[in-house]
Amino acid sequence: MIATNIGLDLAYIKRELSMPYKSNRLKIDGNKYFFKDASNATLVLIEEETPVNVITNYNLLEQTFDVFDGSETLKLLPNKIQKVIFPDKEFVSIDNKFYEAIEINDNFSLLADTYLEIYFPEYTPGIQDKPDPKYRKKNSVLLYYKDRFNYVERRKSFLISMFDKNMAKEINTFMKKNKISPRDNDELKSLFNEFHSFLNK
Known part of the structure; x- marks a missing residue:
């Protein structure tokens, strides 16, 4: 400080x-x-x-x-x-x-x-x-x-819908593999860091 x-x-x-x-x-x-x-x-x-x-x-x-x-x-x-x-x-x-x-x-x-x-x-x-x-x-x-x-929204389906439709399968796999919980801020952060370039414009 x-x-x-x-x-x-x-x-x-x-x-x-x-x-x-x-x-x-x-x-x-x-x-x-x-x-x-x-x-x-x-x-x-x-x-x-x-x-x-x-x-x-x-x-x-x-x-x-x-x-x-x-x-x-x-x-x-x-x-x-x-x-x-x-x-x-x-x-x-x-x-x-x-x-x-x-x-x-x-x-x-x-x-x-x-x-x-x-x-x-x-x-x-x-x-x-x-x-x-x-x-x-x-x-x-x-x-x-x-x-x-x-x-x-802290729901898996909503999170996937925020990205390009073509990425849905890959994002779903990433969330399962890394056990991403929509309720955990740090895990949400890792999801957006990984896929931010595919966010819907």
């Missing part, structure tokens, strides 16, 4: 890279953040060469990176930031929104969009008190290819 003065970085972040906002105050059971605790990350900026350190956490409900400054909550601006790099995760900004990076190369980007939806647990009126709403974590995988987002 790049050593910088966190205090100086926070002043710069407040001035140039974030804005204050009011987070959703609705009382809901569960953790609304990607990580258990806020942690140190490096910001790779769009218009500056020098990276910036920040302590942040990804708010899955608001879909923002929150920075806490005393009583004020700031959100990082995706139009100013290219990447947010944690020790074991990396997020990228595309079209003014942050996505978790599964694979990024010169040919395509495989991204995860993780968010929370609110739901109310079932209860029996008159017998049970109405419960507080809860969070349910949802995750979508997207292929960013030729400047377009394509939703990726």
